[in-house]
Amino acid sequence: PIDKPLSGRRVVITSGPTHEPIDPVRYIANRSSGKQGHAIAQAAAEAGADVILVSGPVTIPDPQGITVVHVETAKAMLQAVKNALPADIAIMAAAVADWGVAAEDGHKIKKDGSGKPPALDLIENPDILATIGHNDTLRPMLLIGFAAETQNLLENATSKLTRKRADWIVANNVSAEGGIMGGDKNTVRIVSSEGVEDWPQLDKTEVAGRLVEKIAAFFNSPPH
Ligand code: C5P
Numbered sequence: 001p002i003d004k005p006l007s008g009r010r011v012v013i014t015s016g017p018t019h020e021p022i023d024p025v026r027y028i029a030n031r032s033s034g035k036q037g038h039a040i041a042q043a044a045a046e047a048g049a050d051v052i053l054v055s056g057p058v059t060i061p062d063p064q065g066i067t068v069v070h071v072e073t074a075k076a077m078l079q080a081v082k083n084a085l086p087a088d089i090a091i092m093a094a095a096v097a098d099w100g101v102a103a104e105d106g107h108k109i110k111k112d113g114s115g116k117p118p119a120l121d122l123i124e125n126p127d128i129l130a131t132i133g134h135n136d137t138l139r140p141m142l143l144i145g146f147a148a149e150t151q152n153l154l155e156n157a158t159s160k161l162t163r164k165r166a167d168w169i170v171a172n173n174v175s176a177e178g179g180i181m182g183g184d185k186n187t188v189r190i191v192s193s194e195g196v197e198d199w200p201q202l203d204k205t206e207v208a209g210r211l212v213e214k215i216a217a218f219f220n221s222p223p224h
Pocket residue numbers: 014074092093094095096097098125126127128129130144145146147148160
């Protein structure tokens with residue numbers, strides 16, 4: 001039906017930050033609110049899709065009528081995404097931490113009186129989008145990533161498109177002046193093999209609605 005253009009489609013969406021524990025009371029985090037990813041999940045569900053939202057720690061409520069899997073770390077997010085696949089569409093909107101702490105301390109780290117701060121040993125986290133993009137069994141027909149950048153937006157988005165084997169990258173400039181991280185508005189550019197589409201500044205819910213329309217159009221008239 002025209003009002004439910006994604007009915008029968010399964011969509012997996014990641015949203016929010018990840019937290020990488022240092023010890024039982026401390027973690028590494030980022031400023032992602034989950035607003036954009038959650039709005040996409042809501043819009044996809046309203047378009048009739050069967051949605052699984054894999055969310056990092058956020059303070060916003062779970063969207064209604066959607067299966068939400070709550071995770072903390074990048075590793076757990078990857079596992080939850082794998083469990084949720086296969087799907088027709090995956091949208092990786094989470095701001096996944098690039099690095100985790102090599103060995104989480106079992107106890108709260110204490111000052112040792114020497115005046116020297118402890119050293120944190122970091123290890124690179126799995127890249128969820130790239131892992132799925134390069135896995136022929138798991139890869140959905142349409143794989144969408146995000147690129148939050150503070151400089152060289154298009155170059156970075158284009159390189160992510162090929163490196164992570166995504167079909168589209170939703171690129172946004174997250175410099176502090178823009179107020180995008182945590183805010184309600186977003187200005188995005190959609191980068192694909194077809195070129196670049198510039199969208200005006202919109203509410204995150206409007207970006208979500210347009211993205212869902214673009215996805216519906218993709219499935220209703222697949223490229224030749
Ligand atoms: O490289 P960068 O983190 O900017 O890439 C952004 C895209 O890759 C986003 O779609 C993000 O969700 C995804 N990503 C991921 N796993 C990571 C890092 C990024 O899925 N470890």
